[in-house]
Amino acid sequence: MIVNRLSIRSYRSQSRHHQHDYHQIVLPLQGSIVMQVGAFDGKVSVGDAIVVHAGQDHAFAADESARFLVADLNQLPSNLSSPAITKFLLAPATTAYVQFVGLQLMTNTHAHIETSMCEMLLQLLEQQGEHAKIDARIAKVVSEIQQDIKQNWSVERLANMAYLSPTQFKAVFKANLGITSQQFVLQLRMQKAKALLTHTDLPVHIIGEKVGFDNPSAFSRRFTQFFGQSPKSYR
Secondary structure, X not given: OOOOEEEEEOOOOOOEEEOOOOEEEEEEEXXXXXXXXXXXXXXXXXXXXXXXXXXXXXXXXXXXXXXXXXEEEOOOOHHHOOOOOOEEEOOHHHHHHHHHHHHHHHHOOOHHHHXXXXXXXXXXXHOOHHHOOOOHHHHHHXXXXXXOOOOOOOHHHHHHHOOOOHHHHHHXXXXXXXXXXXXXXXXXXXXXXXXXXXHOOOOHHHHHHHOOOOOHHHHHXXXXXXXXXXXXXXX
């Protein structure tokens, strides 16, 4: 059995298919790949990931200029172990990390660093559980929200994006993620605010603006409700 490893791959435009006795996660770095894995048959692009389970026959084809980060794994993260999970959406920070790993692998070879990068990638992917298998319309909405959390993401706007009525959208979103779209936006805003308070020296009111609060008092109040302490106390 192989040891967990990362590599940069390119593929041919002519479709091929095979299977292997280890798991694989394919993460596009540049371009996209067309894959048929289980019930999934479609395109996987930058910002996506696709899981190939051990022993699973899969077909694939890509432009030869495209590049992919491929993780060959003895064991999948627990949230991705279900055979029903194939393509899923990456959080923007995870996408950025995937690009960093790709650059590092193409620049330098160091076994210890590669092992550490693989471990970190698996930890990040383990946080993707709630988005691992969701309705494609909701996945599109989630991706748009993640790209700019400070926008005014009203239910009506998001529903239009998903080609659903507001009532349908609210039901489908909650069925997929277990929370409402507004709770999801708030959760992303608060987590980013917490990260900025921890890892930067930006003033609190600037952090509030970066996560969608023009009013510093409103930001402080909402942060306190969410985490049980004010932004200044947390810092």
